Amino acid sequence: MGLSASLSTALSGLRTTQAGLDLVANNVANASTPGYVAKSLTTEQSATGGVKVTEVKRQIDLYLQRQLRSESATSANASTKADYLDQLQSLFSTVDGDTSIDSLVSSLSSAFDALATSPDSTTTQGSAVQEAVLLAQALNDASNGVQGLRQNADDALASGVDVANEALTSIQDLSRKIVASNDDGTRAALQDQRDQAINELAALMDVKVTDTGSGDVRIATTSGLTLYDAGEASRLSFEPTSNVTPQKAYSDDASESTLGTITLTRSSGYSADLLADGGLKSGELRALAELRDETLPEAQAQLDELAANLAQAFGSTTVAGAAVTGGVDLSTAGAQPGDTMTVSYTSGGKTRTVTLVNVTDPARLPLHGGVTADPDDTVIGVDFASATAADDIDAALAAAGIDIDAAETAGGFAFTASDASVTVAGGSSKITATVLSDDGVALPLFVDAGDAIYSGSLDGGDQRTGFAGRIAVNSAVTDDPALLTAYSSTAAASDSTRADFLVDALKTDRGFRTDAGLGGASSGYSGTIGEFAQDIVAYQASASATATRVSESQSAVVSALQDRYASKSGVDVDSELTNLITLQTAYSANARVMTAVKEMIDMLLQA
Template identity: 40%
Template sequence: MSLNALWTATAGLKATQAAISVVSQNVANAGTAGYVRRTIDTVPTGPGNSGVAVGAVTRNFDAAALKQLRSETAGAAYTATRADITSQIDKLYGTPGSATALDGTLNTFTNSLQQLSASPNSAAARTAVLSNAAALAGQINAAAGSVQDLRTGVEAQLGSDTAAASTLLKNIATLNSKIQNTLDDTARADLQDQRDQAVNSLASYMDISTVDQRDGTTTVLTGSGVTLVDRGSAASLTFDGRGTLNATSAYSTDPTKRTVGTITATTPGGAKIDLGSPGALRSGSLAAGLELRDTTLPQAQRQLDDLASGLAGSLTDNTVTGTVTANSAAIDLTGIQAGNTLTIPVTLSNGSVRNISLIASTSPTATVDPSVTNDSTGFAQTFDISGGPATYANAIQTALNALSAAATAKGYPAVPTLTATGTTASVTLTGTASTAVKGASATITAPTSASDFTTGFPKIALFTDGTNKLYTGSLESGAQITGFAQRITVNGALVSNPAPLTAASATDPTASGARALSIFNTLTTAQHTFSSASGIGGIAAPYTTSVTGFARDVIAAQGSASTSAATMNDTQQVALSTAQSRFASSAGVNIDEEMSNLIALQTAYGANARVLTAARDMLNQLLQI
């Protein structure tokens, strides 16, 4: 027997022993979370591959399965967060059809109006109307308050999640450095397991992608391409939370206007990236939190604000329609108050029809966010009515000119040049040969104050902004509609003296059911225009329905959104479970397979040992000669 055989057998024993050690480690860690099955390679050595050496310890997993697992982890965290909050929003309105639900409270109120119309002399009937109106306002107040409580909770959770994600980034960078400087294969594999676990945990907070480097490190990026970890360097994430949020709290890319927190990634070089901006994060709990705080919950607030506005405004506002002649529309704006809106549908230069909303104001003309009007897709501007009816035409012309200039500056199709003429409250709006005025309409609040129960009879300010402020949709100190759901209440003047509820006319206080019946019809039958910003009936155009119909639509929309979010989450959780199973099948330890490998290794070990035993016996015989 040659010495080469002895050397080969010895090397074989060492290689087999190392392989058995790896199998033993696999079996011992079969139930360890994050542990990836390992194998050891053997490398032929010596002349003519006469020997064998131990190669590198390799972690066995499917890279595509790991990538899918991280993607599904982010998706599952996103859908779970949305499903939780949308379910809570739905519960704010109560069980549809029940007496305590929002629609049930509204029905109780309208029923009491019918009873009052039938029994106008009943003090109890008047008291019931006011009591039921207060209960309705209170329920809207509570629901809107809860919406902002949810936003505040989401804001706090964003802070916690951001801190956790930042810690994970630091851990990943630290593990990268250790992996880069570790020569021991087993220790390196342990570190890689820890790093992959950290990356998987990070995926629950945000959508990420990874790029493995030749030195064993990994680079982590957001789905939008922002580098978070590069070898041993990591960006730090911070969240400047604003504590308790309210209806006016909103995100803005302008830090001076932003009134909610945002996620800022600070790179090792000092650069700052706003991850709270739209599209920066696309999945994970952080993306869901930002979407809920900045879109879903504000829309729920707007729906309640629109409902409150409908309750108050429909009982006080008259709709005035202009007379269209050829390419002009004449409209009488007598009695218009700050916050009332003049709407002019016009044809743009590209042939599309858009609404121009001009909101009456007591200040110089200013650009308005269209979302506070009924048509969030149109153009909006204020016009100054402080000079009185004789100045309305000039004020409207000034507003139209400013609106056209602002639209052109933003790259929108130019607003058609209109001409406003008139020396009284009657204003004529005229287009040009290439543009057409499709009409004109205005909402004009009839009562001059919350305590005015005669002007515009049977219009009445049953609901007010606070106890005695008339609701007109004013923009004088911010949009009055924003947060109105939290402030709507029953008119304090009516609580003190309910008699105007049953006045026969503006001058006759004799008890009559006509006004109560008018209020009932206005709320249940008359058509009222609600903002497209509420998302009810689509976002492309204002939505027209009765106030009670809108309330039902809001409840139905939130119920549908909750069901849809829950269904999406169930589907995503199944996808995550499938991805986990797929990855586990490639990376997990199969005890039966390991036992088979162990038997094969034992056989190989015994064979190598037998070669050495035979060599020993031969040497002993030689020494005995």
Template identity: 40%
Template structure:
């Protein structure tokens, strides 16, 4: 090797060392910088005549495992989902309060039932009546407060969706902009490595908000999609997510696939090609914080509201509703007749029959629906009882026609012998076992033990169904003690004025207490308890304890899932960092090696200089 070749080799080595020292210095300086990926110099040996003559620095490599990175992003979305679910369900437990503690539904219900029992014990003393009314007001207020707490949580997660959308749009814009910048750079350009770190940071932010996958392009760009296939970033352009929020939510603010009917706002995405998609209706987001918020807003917390609404509805109906058995109709065909005069909207005609060729009894609940626009009423498969809606105000002829059309295939026949009487008989071997009406008392002293103690404003609660939904929706937030009863507390004992209820008669207070402690009721499957075919049944106390326990278990499971997911994310992060993170010990070792190489190259140059000087002197 000639002196000039040796000098050139040494100089290329020094240049390579200088570049490598710069990278080592950058690694050490950014060891604690979030998102920074360790870098290394990409060097290529240059040969001359089959012998390595120099080294060429071709750029910078980022040291990372892309497979682990992809897994980490997937689990990050799952972790964000679990974190948000655990957080909100934990707050929901605070709304319910500590079981057995003061200011809880359980305590308020227990105090109310005890106060009703005390009325009987004291033979209807005015002081016991006042105590019972105060306890009833406390229970109603606790239901109101619980509703406010649940809806506040729904409003909070709805607001969080808006915040997440802003973050997602910012991240997608950043990714698209960096994609454009990288198109003019070599993949190994040091500037490219810095941009790729910034892009990865934006992608990581996006992965905590929704489930995503990335596809590398041919020119250093990255296309981003949701796992459902919706394009978020592509062709140098970013999609734009829009969220239209109505502000604070109420129990009646429910999601609908029809934007005009949705009470929670819309979440849409405009794709780079200009197309627009409803991200909720298409289930475009399956994980991440936004998915958790949507689940909480439209399912979990809606069900929690349904549970307290059902409690409020059952409290009202159990005390105010009376079921009257029908009068037997001698056959053949045999059946029963009932008077529908007092069946107001929301009240029911109850029918039990056994189909031909079966030994299993079936139940049908015929609901008086004054708003015909909501008919027919929906039924879940195998619903028991099956719900049929009819508008009694259209006249008995119309009612009979509607019922025969709806239930003609069951072997049951309806007729109107006279007035407001509805006759129900079985034929074709169908057997009608029982028919009754359930009606709501509207008067405090009509001679019945039933009492409209709790009302919806000043009106009796009947569970009426209209175009705006069921009266039960949000009822826990509206329930109050009947204003007329507050003005006449003696009605807790005196249920008739003609004839006058005898002093010391405890018929009404005994009835009210028994309804709340011993009577069993069936609860809507929308509460998450039981099923359409086999609804949950039990006393009011049983039901309250059941759904409070269910919510407690859900919160516990959410916490356990969060903890497990955090372990998975932490483990993957450590695995990713083992490759991508800066190891100071390794960098210091590299620094020493580079210093030695620098010294060796410098020594070569020094020797070459000495030899060239010697040659010059020899020529002289």
């Protein structure tokens, strides 16, 4: 090998080792930098016999990276749910806790027991009213807390969408720079930054990343909706709601939805609803949407169902039907919107139920079965006071395939079988009390805002929705607690008839609507008001505990993956220092060759 060739070879080695030294120094300097991936040099022999750097390579484990992103989305989803459910559980407190809703129901029951023993005691009367007020206030506070959490989730959705858009914009800009760059070191650094932006996006939603070549990628949700492709990022939009209330709900049908959704829009103009049809499978945004639109509304329904049953247990009377030839005559005297007639009949050897609900707003018809506590009944909405009520009932029964005829009577409607295979077994009416005395023992103790009577009306919307936030004790009763026992102007002060009714109302089993999430979807929930209160508190405590366990478990999975990923793709300082020694030795050797060549050339020139 000639001297010039030796010099060229040593010089190329010097340049290569210098590049290696620079890379090692950069690796060590960024050992603690989040998202930094260790780099290494790929070299090959040059045509002249020396060595050259062919690539600056990122030491990345793509399989672990994909797995980590997937689990990070699941972890963010779980931790978000755990955080909100922990706050939700605190609103309900714990079973038998001093301030828990079930304890307050129990305290009210004890106060009514004392009232039944001493109905003429002003002390027991006042105590009973006070317990009722405390329970109503607790329901108000819990309801307001639930809606506050829904508002927080809605606000967090807006913030999350902003963060996602920033990440997508960053991915777009970095990808364009990566494709345009001819320097391996620059490309590798830009890829680290892009990975960080993708990781940030992956915590918000489930993503799938595909390498399209030339340094570019394609990013889509796991459901197939494109987030970034061919140098163009999609845009996410979300319209936040300034005041989330129980009446506001998300719907896949945009014309019915009263809450914002996340819309993805491509540069082509194509758009999609990410919350509809499972557009998002996981991530923080999915968790927030589920909390706002499903989990927290269910908690609100539990509170509303408890409040509604409190109002109706004390404020309504069940009137048994009168037997008539072939059927039953049900009273509708004094019926309010939301009051019902229930007809029991036997057909095909099976006992069935029809529930007729007094609805004066035709826009609310037809009704869905979920408005009653019986998941198996046939529900019919009709205006009891309409001149055509009997005909309307007959038409609805015929449409439902029920062989029963309705006929108007002096005080209601008579129901008789129109087919020999059908037997009308009986029935009853639920009538809401509107006055405090001289109309039976029932009284509107718990009322809606402004002392409005609560009857479960469906006119203009379901009165039950948000009722827990509005429930109050009738101001006439708070002003005069003696009304708790004075059911008649002629009743003696020591008469315990109404007090006994109040006691029984809390201790009698009732049916509760299935949207409260207790019981089976086909069987519903039956029990006392106290049992229902205790079970919804336990339900929330269990849900919170489960969410916490899932979050902690998922966090452990992510932590383990991060450790594995760091061991494969992170900087190992010990290894880098070993490389540094090797490179320094090679550098010295190449420098020594150059020095030797120089000395030999000098000797030749002097000869």
